[in-house]
Amino acid sequence: MSELRSKAEHTAAIHAERRVCVVVNTRSRRGRHRYPRVVSTLRSEGFDLLGVFPVDDPKRLRATLDTALDAKPDLLVVGGGDGTLSAAVKHVAHRDVALGVLPLGTTNNFARSLGLPLDLTGAIRVFRTGKVADIDLGIAGDREFANLTSFGVSVEVAGTVKPWLKRVLGRAVYPLTALTVLPGHRPFRAFLTVNGKRHELLTHQLNIANGRFHGGWQVARDISIDDGMLVAYQLGSGKRLRLLLETLVRASTGRWRSLAGGPFVIGTEMYLETDPPMAADVDGEVRLRTPITIRTVPNGLRVMVPQSFVDS
Known part of the structure; x- marks a missing residue:
């Protein structure tokens, strides 16, 4: 350094x-x-x-x-x-x-x-x-990242999206590709430990964000890439239809809630376990698996x- x-x-x-x-x-x-x-x-x-x-x-x-x-x-x-x-x-x-x-x-x-x-x-x-x-700066395991670590449908979407389709459709390619992936995707159970409290959820998609944006849309109105905090949030639940509707609404309107209104978990360090163990998409690179510790380095x-x- x-x-x-x-x-x-x-x-x-x-x-x-x-x-x-x-x-x-x-x-x-x-x-x-x-x-x-x-x-x-x-x-x-x-x-x-x-x-x-x-x-x-x-x-x-x-x-x-x-x-x-x-x-x-x-x-x-x-x-x-x-x-x-x-x-x-x-x-x-x-x-x-x-x-x-x-x-x-x-x-x-x-x-x-x-x-x-x-x-x-x-x-x-x-x-x-x-x-x-x-x-x-975010750290997932031993890997630095700028914006986002994600688990679930998005990992499959990232491996499915074709470069030529991205050029044609732009941001819309991600929710549209998710429509083709989701019918065969099984929900997973996630256990997220933050500040000594263990959170359990069943979902198709979990994101842990350092930056303010995901898929070109803002995660929440009051999140910052310079506040020393990570923000964990799920899209939908274990229900495919709910994930589909939530993804389409947010993709078409960009409507996101305040951090104070949930459903967000906020902290400087998070320990994530999943059942079954899952691949992590760390700023577009799929090289790590759960369980995994994710933390921030302020001013990194x-x-x-x-x-x-x-x-x-």
């Missing part, structure tokens, strides 16, 4: 020297088409590009991020979806470099949680006019955000 400058010093360095490295996932059509514009816009905004790295092979993403960080930029600009940004989070965590997010994915949950503009020009403008903030990640972002 390197010694960090103050946020004000780091912000001043980015504004004055504009030393950046750029990593863009060009495997997706959106990333490939927008990559030249990303580079030209950054140059026109006066940024000193220490290194520019298009990545068309996901297996090379981590090595490319290491190479970019070796150039010692003040700002590491990363373009891609939530999976690409999750990989970048693991590299930037606890280091004296800020992550600059270019939202080039389908749902852009992480960018939405940071209050970033979702258009390319607006997102790049934040690098020039915004500020450095320290936000919470340095990012570039708009001046309006409330940084605690």
